[in-house]
Amino acid sequence: MRITTFLAISFLAFATLALRAQDASKPKESVYTELEKVPDKNKRMKNPLANDPDAAAAGRVLFEEHCEECHGKAGMGGRKAPSLRTEEVQNAAPGAIFWILANGVVRKRMPVWSKLPDPQRWQLVSFIKSMGAAGTGSDTAKTP
Amino acid sequence: MRLSELNWLFLLSLRFSYVLLTLLTFSPMARPARAQENPYIVAYDHNLEEPGSLEIEYFSTLGTQRGGPNYHAFWSEFEYGATAWWTTEFYLDGQTTFGESTIFTGYRLENRVRPLKDEHFINPVLYVEFENVNEADKIMKEVEGHDVESDYLVPNGVARQEKARELEFKLILSRNYKGWNFTQNTIAAKNLSNHPWEFGYALGASRPLALKGAAHRCNFCGQHFIAGVEMYGGLGDRYSFGLHDTSHYLAPGLAWNLPSGWTFRVEPTFGLNDQSHRFLLRWGVSYEIPGFGRMAGSLFKGRE
Numbered sequence: 001m002r003i004t005t006f007l008a009i010s011f012l013a014f015a016t017l018a019l020r021a022q023d024a025s026k027p028k029e030s031v032y033t034e035l036e037k038v039p040d041k042n043k044r045m046k047n048p049l050a051n052d053p054d055a056a057a058a059g060r061v062l063f064e065e066h067c068e069e070c071h072g073k074a075g076m077g078g079r080k081a082p083s084l085r086t087e088e089v090q091n092a093a094p095g096a097i098f099w100i101l102a103n104g105v106v107r108k109r110m111p112v113w114s115k116l117p118d119p120q121r122w123q124l125v126s127f128i129k130s131m132g133a134a135g136t137g138s139d140t141a142k143t144p
Numbered sequence: 145m146r147l148s149e150l151n152w153l154f155l156l157s158l159r160f161s162y163v164l165l166t167l168l169t170f171s172p173m174a175r176p177a178r179a180q181e182n183p184y185i186v187a188y189d190h191n192l193e194e195p196g197s198l199e200i201e202y203f204s205t206l207g208t209q210r211g212g213p214n215y216h217a218f219w220s221e222f223e224y225g226a227t228a229w230w231t232t233e234f235y236l237d238g239q240t241t242f243g244e245s246t247i248f249t250g251y252r253l254e255n256r257v258r259p260l261k262d263e264h265f266i267n268p269v270l271y272v273e274f275e276n277v278n279e280a281d282k283i284m285k286e287v288e289g290h291d292v293e294s295d296y297l298v299p300n301g302v303a304r305q306e307k308a309r310e311l312e313f314k315l316i317l318s319r320n321y322k323g324w325n326f327t328q329n330t331i332a333a334k335n336l337s338n339h340p341w342e343f344g345y346a347l348g349a350s351r352p353l354a355l356k357g358a359a360h361r362c363n364f365c366g367q368h369f370i371a372g373v374e375m376y377g378g379l380g381d382r383y384s385f386g387l388h389d390t391s392h393y394l395a396p397g398l399a400w401n402l403p404s405g406w407t408f409r410v411e412p413t414f415g416l417n418d419q420s421h422r423f424l425l426r427w428g429v430s431y432e433i434p435g436f437g438r439m440a441g442s443l444f445k446g447r448e
Contacts, residue, residue, distance in 0.1 A: 057359035064361075065403050066180070069434040079438065080196065103262040106228035114263050115180050115191040117323035117355040120367065 031081075032088035034105045038096040045095030049122045059127025062120055066113065075131050080109060085134035097125045181407045182325055183372045183397035185426050186286055187348035189327040190267040190318035192258060193225030196437035201430035203409075205284060208423045212297040215241045217249075217282035224436070229258040239282045244300045250277025250308075252285075256316070263320075271314035271329075279306040284424070286312070287378045288333045289342030290390045292419040309336045323355045325372075331379075343379035348372060350397075363402055370399045377416070391420035405432045 049055040063075070070081035077083030084090075089097070101121045104112035113121060182189055185203065193199060201221035208214050217239040225231050235252035254273040280303035282296055311334050318327035331344035350372025358365040374397065378390030397411035406429065413424035433439075 054359040058357040061359065061361055061403075062357045080435075104228055106258065106261050109195045109228050111194045111225075111228045112191070112258075112263055114320040115182075115189075115325070117352060119323075119356040123357050 031105065031108055031110075032086065034100060034108070034110075035088060035092045035096050038093075038099045042099040043093040043095045045093075045098060047094040047098070047122050047125055049119065049126055050094070052126070055123045055126035056130040057127075058120075059123040059125070059130075062116070062124050063127050066116070067124070074134075075128065076134065083134075084128050085131055087133050089128065090131070090133045094122075094125045094129060097128055098122060101125070180401055181370070181399050181409070181430070182348070182350045183370055183399035183409050183411060184327070184346075184348045184350065184374050185395070185397065185409060185411050185428060186284070186376045187327050187329055187346035187374045188256065188269065188271065188314065188316045188318075189320075189325050189348065190258060190269045190316060191320075191325075192229070192231040192256060192269070193223050194434065195225045195228050197225045197432055197434050198436035199223040199430050199432045201428060203283070203428035204426065205282070206425040207282060207284075207296070207421055209296055209421065210293060213242045213244060215239055215282055215296070217284065219283045219285075221430075226437075229261070231256045235285075237277060237281050237283050239280065239300075241280075241282075241300050247280055247300055247304055249281035249283075249304070250275065252277070266317050266319050269316040269318065271312075271316055273310075273312040273314075275308070275310045275312065277308050277310075279303040279308055281308070286331055286333075286344055286346065287376055287391055287393065288312075288331050288344035289378050289381045290384070291344075291378050292389070292391050293415070293421050294419075296421075310334065311336065324349060324351045329376075340381040340383055342381045343385065344377065345379055346374060346376035348374040350399075361403060368401045368403070370401065372397050372399075374411075377420075389419065392416040393420055393424070395424075395426070397426075405434070406430070407432075 067075075070078050071084055072078035072081075075084035077085075098121055100110070101113045101116070101124060103114075104110045106112065116124075180191075182191070199222075201223065203219050203221065205217045206214070207217065217237070219235050219237045221233060221235050223231060223233045233252075233254040235254070237249045237251065238247060239249055240246040252273055252275040254271065257270045259268060259270060279298065280300050313332045315330045316327065317329075318325065325348070327346075327348045329346040331346070333342045333344070335342075350370050352367050353369045353371060354366025357367050362368075373395065375392070375394050377387070377392030380386050380388070380390060392415070393413050394416055395411045395413040397409060400408045409428045411426040413426055415421045415423070
């Protein structure tokens, strides 16, 4: 039964480590400070789809597919990720939001979304900016 | 552990994944998820699983064999995003050699870690895998050393007697650029018994059929189809390094990422030299469960 024991112990160890890793990555500071760390040249980038009438609608579909699970319905914040309806996000430069999407904040559980092509990330930026501010949101991401 | 027990365990796990995949199709959990997978079956890119998500996958390889019976090798894969920079996976492998038998061939534990926090010109990912399989394993998750087609001629009854406990390391270098993904994997594997280091490679390129997202929800929009090609093969071992006396493959592929979280992949694969299988048909289906970590965590913490 040595293989069974090894298999069981390995699986349990990995499962425990993997689940604990979520707690270990609890953020300590406001997640919105990441927007301030975006390099200036990236902040200055203009949204090439700013005048595309379909951009926000396409961004909504993408948001529902990729972002809503963590950031909650209508971007109001969820258990794992902060609200996108705060002044910090809504007043941020489009280029800064685009940069965060492209690079993620992997130490704070925000995945890298560079696998989405640039036009889709700009569509997401259009949608996020179209949501507008909506009062309070969760300032820091909560972990399960 | 007896082989019959291993077979029983494997078949149980395989049935579990089938039942789970079927239930998920009709379950209320089948909500919009975030599948955006490349078509690669062998090569890895630097895009890791989203944190807290579990992806359940099933893959098949139908292999042609000169001088012996064809085979169907298959594996189940459970891929979990532990953090945004660490993905861990567990595999169960098996195969049917036509006219011989269907057997469980082993398991694999795999981890991928992204050491750099931001996106760079080239993005490295470190990969470590422990595999405990027998020599009847035919899933061809990679090609390494002097792997050749004739290795697969050994009958199951003989090949399954020989164990292969192996540590495998990969350096994955990948880039997303203007909708394209380019990736290169360098493989170094060490059988834990007295075998030399073996090496291999995999290269891949892929791109969605459409770069812009559609303004309405759809299953057949170009953005959900990603076409690509991968090439992989062995690089010999430490005593005989190089492209000779090993097999090499070229595989165009297509992935269909449905907004519901399902991904289908198909990849006809062509051998490039006499040491390679002439043709392999590889395909896979996977389903991503977002928020699995939270659900599992709530079971143990007694809260939602």
